[in-house]
Amino acid sequence: MGRFFLVLKLFLIMILVFAQTAFGADFRVVSANYDLSNAIVVLSAKDTFEGTIAENITLKKLDNPTRYYFDIDSTVLTIPKQDWVFHSGNFDRILISQFQNNPNIVRVVLYPKNDKVIKDIKFYRIKNNIIMRLNGNDIQNDYYQHIYRDEHASSSDFYENLKVVYSEPVTPLNMAVEIQNAFNVQPSETIVQQKDEPDFKRFKLNTKYYLNNVTARPNSILLSGFGEMTFEKPMVLQNPTRLIYDFPNSLSAPEVRNREYQINETDKVVIGQFAINKIRAVIYTENVEAYTPVIAADNQSVLLINQKTYDTAQLVQNFSKPVQYSAQEINDLTQSMTLNFDMPVVHSIDRKNNALVLTIYNAINFSEEEFKSNFAGSFFWNAKLICSEKGAGVRIYLPLRQDSQVNTYLGADGKSIKVVLKETARSKKQLFNIPTSKIPSKRIVIDAGHGGTDHGAIRGEINEKTITLDVAKKVQKELTKLGHHVIMTRTTDDYVSLQERVETAANEKGDIFVSIHVNSSVKPEIEGIETHYYHPESMGLAQSVHETLISNLKPFDRGLFKSKFYVINHTEIPAILCEIGFISNEEERKLLVTEKRKQETAKAIVEGVLKYFGQE
Numbered sequence: 001m002g003r004f005f006l007v008l009k010l011f012l013i014m015i016l017v018f019a020q021t022a023f024g025a026d027f028r029v030v031s032a033n034y035d036l037s038n039a040i041v042v043l044s045a046k047d048t049f050e051g052t053i054a055e056n057i058t059l060k061k062l063d064n065p066t067r068y069y070f071d072i073d074s075t076v077l078t079i080p081k082q083d084w085v086f087h088s089g090n091f092d093r094i095l096i097s098q099f100q101n102n103p104n105i106v107r108v109v110l111y112p113k114n115d116k117v118i119k120d121i122k123f124y125r126i127k128n129n130i131i132m133r134l135n136g137n138d139i140q141n142d143y144y145q146h147i148y149r150d151e152h153a154s155s156s157d158f159y160e161n162l163k164v165v166y167s168e169p170v171t172p173l174n175m176a177v178e179i180q181n182a183f184n185v186q187p188s189e190t191i192v193q194q195k196d197e198p199d200f201k202r203f204k205l206n207t208k209y210y211l212n213n214v215t216a217r218p219n220s221i222l223l224s225g226f227g228e229m230t231f232e233k234p235m236v237l238q239n240p241t242r243l244i245y246d247f248p249n250s251l252s253a254p255e256v257r258n259r260e261y262q263i264n265e266t267d268k269v270v271i272g273q274f275a276i277n278k279i280r281a282v283i284y285t286e287n288v289e290a291y292t293p294v295i296a297a298d299n300q301s302v303l304l305i306n307q308k309t310y311d312t313a314q315l316v317q318n319f320s321k322p323v324q325y326s327a328q329e330i331n332d333l334t335q336s337m338t339l340n341f342d343m344p345v346v347h348s349i350d351r352k353n354n355a356l357v358l359t360i361y362n363a364i365n366f367s368e369e370e371f372k373s374n375f376a377g378s379f380f381w382n383a384k385l386i387c388s389e390k391g392a393g394v395r396i397y398l399p400l401r402q403d404s405q406v407n408t409y410l411g412a413d414g415k416s417i418k419v420v421l422k423e424t425a426r427s428k429k430q431l432f433n434i435p436t437s438k439i440p441s442k443r444i445v446i447d448a449g450h451g452g453t454d455h456g457a458i459r460g461e462i463n464e465k466t467i468t469l470d471v472a473k474k475v476q477k478e479l480t481k482l483g484h485h486v487i488m489t490r491t492t493d494d495y496v497s498l499q500e501r502v503e504t505a506a507n508e509k510g511d512i513f514v515s516i517h518v519n520s521s522v523k524p525e526i527e528g529i530e531t532h533y534y535h536p537e538s539m540g541l542a543q544s545v546h547e548t549l550i551s552n553l554k555p556f557d558r559g560l561f562k563s564k565f566y567v568i569n570h571t572e573i574p575a576i577l578c579e580i581g582f583i584s585n586e587e588e589r590k591l592l593v594t595e596k597r598k599q600e601t602a603k604a605i606v607e608g609v610l611k612y613f614g615q616e
Helices: 001-024 115-120 175-181 367-377 425-431 464-481 498-507 536-553 586-592 595-610
Strands: 027-035 040-046 060-062 067-073 075-077 081-090 090-102 105-112 122-126 129-133 138-140 144-149 209-217 220-227 234-237 242-248 250-252 260-261 269-274 278-284 291-295 301-306 320-332 334-341 347-351 355-360 384-387 396-397 405-411 415-423 443-448 485-488 511-520 531-532 557-562 574-584
Touching: 075 105, 081 574, 105 115, 138 485, 209 260, 209 269, 209 347, 220 278, 250 269, 260 595, 320 367, 347 384, 347 405, 355 415, 367 384, 443 464, 443 498, 464 485, 464 511, 464 595, 511 536, 511 595, 536 557, 536 574, 536 595, 574 586, 574 595, 586 595
Parallel strands: 027 075, 209 250, 443 485, 443 511, 511 574, 531 557
Antiparallel strands: 027 040, 040 129, 060 067, 067 105, 081 090, 081 138, 090 105, 122 129, 144 405, 209 220, 220 301, 234 242, 242 278, 260 269, 269 278, 291 301, 291 347, 320 334, 334 415, 347 355, 355 396, 384 396, 405 415, 531 574
16 A cells, blocks of 8 residues: 555656646747837747747736736747836836746736727737737837947947757758847847858848848938837948948848949949848949948838939928937036937938037927037037028038047937037047046956966967967067057966966956957868857957957957857856967968967957057
């Protein structure tokens, strides 16, 4: 009898374990987005088991105040609670939160203007993504969408490669999934294909913006999609002359890529997926100064126009009056200028080498006196205003120093523009006619990989440890010339343990840590440069240095990697590890041992470090 109860007990335990395995896995809501142009709420979810999220939506009513809610069972909210407030339309508020744990329930609460509007909500599902179509709502929120940035690489970029071991073939993502991934903002789950991986293991990188339509118009080109669109400081290239606009964290639909769109008889545009997380628009023109990007009030599209030939009156449909001008000091070197209006604005950002030109096409009643009064004593005191003679439109010309850094933002309701200006210590003092002082010296730890009995990668008589030390010394020389204090983990062919390298960075109180290595592979055809980081605060440094290595050396770009190498994992300051080429690749090996390539590599690393510190 005792044996019977023992068997029964084990059986019940197995059932419980099975039940937890079968029913314990939950859907995870990884993003919640509001599409301003279409009044659509998108809840993007990933699942861990077979099934469908929210098979049935049941709206239930609560009183005092009147509100409706529906629950999503077996679901975990992996993002912060969302609390959206509306100032017009059919709803006052939408609240998305983790209502309960064990079992896990996500609750969506809707606060309608009246009971009738609830019936107008349309629910859709694309795979495990819940879509709510609202009517006539205009969201008002404290957040701003990033429109323009001077940086060509940022810690906010979703650009990291995680090395993944696959146990079975992965089906390529279809278009519906690709579209939904444009809303997904979880960089920790980003997976991209490695160069030596087969095609079936390719995944699309998560993005903020999905471009699905390109329309050529007279003297302009319209790029439209959905998500949060940002563009970078434009570049001009020669032979042939062309103007480059890059859109980071963006994905283009395959059908719009690598096609020519004619703007006029002489000018054309080509749209390409420049990098896995970046769209590039190339305008072939001899008149690069004439073009400017016009941003729609909902930030879903950008119109690249030729200002000399395009009738900008077409951009004005609703007039917008300014209601407030305000300046804010974010820190000692950074200030913002915010312009609030009573209606959504249509504006353009034209970044010159020495100025930012902000044009608001539908602004009226703009007061130069009030503007000057509110920004007196700030970084924006010397801005020049030109009001249109046609009654609508104002152009704000903001002079900038060469080392100033600008970012602009558009309010979620389209009614406010924020310009954030970051100055270096040097340029701020010049701005207010204060004697210039030397750029603050940084304590930079340079780590030459391997050494002594640790040869690193070897091919014939060529050792990794020799190449890394030569490059490290050249980096030290260049940075020292610029007045920085450089700490070397080794200056001779001696063995230094990984822990000793980490301790050097800590004991010397370094500001950053840069480790230099040479890569190797069993596949001799693999080549290129890759940069590694581990902690999130190191990502900005990794991006700055990686970008300058790629732009200066023109190698195959293997990308950024989040890797748990000992020296970058255990170092508390921003730390990166640069793999400056493959010793296992015959052609790259020949380059790596030359003085020219070593000097170019060192120069690129120095340039990236200076860029990171805002001293380029």
